[in-house]
Amino acid sequence: MGPTMIGQGTEASLLVDIVFWVLAVSAIVSAFAVVQIRDLFRAALFLIMTLLSIAGMFILLRAEFLAAVQVLIYVGAISVLIIFAILMTGDVEEGSPSHSMRIPVAILSTLFGALAIFVSVSTDWNLLEPAIAAGQVSADAVEGVYSNTIPVIAKLLIRDFVLVFEIASVLLLAAVIGALALIREG
């Protein structure tokens, strides 16, 4: 089997494993801190930590373009907007107390997460690795896609999903105009 799958067939396999676990643990722990910590500003900083871990995860999964987009849009723009909103609404010291339903809600969301894990693990996914091993898919073709995903993404985005692409731009325009109309005086 060629070096097609992530972290396989390369000397850096152990390193990839270590990086994956570090990123996964940091994403989960920071996400937990986001919903648990009282101070809203620190919660926003932990959210940035989670988003950065996810960007690293994208690099591990051969989606370098998405990692760049994640850093630019989420870490660069969205988190600045969130911190702006926290500072403008001015209850940083007061924080964000949880309400009385937190125990049932915690049980409910744990159950939901367990259900999602059960469903996704027990589903029989049509995986790439056995298909390559069985010779149904050429390893070189897959490697050709994942060694440089940007032309593939561009082709899908501009040719096959061009209508969705245009609708997304109209949606962004509508959101900007709507936000301006909402925030305007009077």
Place this chain on the structure above:
Amino acid sequence: MIELAHLQILSAGLFAIGTYGVLARRSAVLILMSIELMLNAVNINLVGYAAFVDFDEATRSFGQVLVIFVITIAAAELALAIAIILRLYRNRSTVNVDEIDLMKW
């Protein structure tokens, strides 16, 4: 080595934490942040499928294209939501969602 199941478990965990944040916290800004967590959990799943699941030749990176659309819609949603939150703060001087009960019967 990384397997699809690892990513699915990570994604489900992040999604569950985001659900807890949306349901259990009072501040509207923190609810927004939890929604961003949930969207990112879904993004991990989509990129994982793009990397591990056997698609046709033409749609091999389709998951990554979907992630681009999710990020676009998340940005639009956040801009609108923050406008609404700032408006709400100006009118009611609070962003605690359990004090905003004008339409509660």
